[in-house]
Amino acid sequence: EATVGIMLLEAARAHAVVVGEDLGTVEDWVRDYLRDRGILGTSVLWFERNGSDFRPPEQYREMCMAAVNTHDLPPTLGFLRAVHLEVQDRLGILPQPLEEAKNTLYDDIAKLVEQLRNMGLLENDYPTESELILALHRFIGKTRAKLSVVSLVDAVGDLRMQNQPGTNNEYPNWRIPLSDSLGRSVKVEELEYYVGVGEICEAMRELVNPQLPEDSKS
Known part of the structure; x- marks a missing residue:
């Protein structure tokens, strides 16, 4: 209680929002x-x-x-292509056979595609990867969450995860530059020129603030 109280005091002073990473093994009472x-x-x-x-x-x-993902999860494009499973298999930390893990992943993706289509967030029966990523962010934009976020890796089409939990020197954690789907490094100054950045931000704005006039959605 003392730690949280101090944190909230400093957050109030800094006009900051505090987000708890209450994932994994956190007990229910902590979330409450x-x-x-x-x-x-x-x-x-x-x-x-x-x-x-x-x-x-x-x-x-x-x-x-x-969010669709966090810093400890693979970029959405890499997730859809099962890149993370191949990396984990190569590192010897995948807890099941690779093909079995991929089949489970593809079943989940198929369920999600059907759900997105039923919600009117996807029009095509066989959406492109780009269409699916935009639909996933529109899905997040429709939630009741007070805060919705977009990862830069999803906006530029990165494939590699920044962090692979369960590794130390086996994987270059936090040393991977932001890259596009072709592996080309993306500089901050170049972000405004990437089509995906504008598309994904617009997709979120449409649903998070539908009542705002067009000139205020910036």
């Missing part, structure tokens, strides 16, 4: 406590489930930061 103290939790699309089904946007909690 954070919510009661005005601290946002973290809700990641891939982890928000009702059994084996993905939780619909209206069932997301309000006091959270909603």
